[in-house]
Amino acid sequence: MEQNQDTSLFGLGIDPNAKTHLSEAARWAKFLAIVGMVMCVIMVIFGILMSTMVSKATRDMESGFGYPRSMDTGALGVTMMVMYIFIAIIYFFPCLFTLRFANHMQNALTANDQDSLNESFKNLKVTFRYMGILTIIFMALFLLGLLAGGLGTMMGN
DSSP states (O other): OOOOOOOSGGGOOOOHHHHHHHHHHHHHHHHHHHHHHHHHHHHHHHHHHHHHHHHHHHHHHHHHTTOOOOSOHHHHHHHHHHHHHHHHHHHHHHHHHHHHHHHHHHHHHHHTOHHHHHHHHHHHHHHHHHHHHHHHHHHHHHHHHHHHHHHHHHHHO
């Protein structure tokens, strides 16, 4: 007598309807990941271009209008460039994990490969964890900014 033992948690499986949903989700995830990575590259290029333009505009304004040199003219441009690159790097990783999710999911569905399916869901989990941690960090920074602004306003009176 052969016993059919179900080793999956809760006995869940992927039926044709779930397969269709996962396949479409993987296609959209791939699209969003690729567009996000392209936007990261554009953001880095834009940051470099803006830093040179701001530095040149600041130099021209100081020399053309006779303003005294109050600061290094390149500091504002370099700061902008670093910020754009920093934001691009932060946004790159969720795009990378989303692309990995999509690729592994498409492979799992076409080849009926359990390891690819597990790897796909692992990358999806990492994407959500990364975005959740970023959300917590930015919420904390926002609250600190509100507190600092409120304390500054109270101290100013």
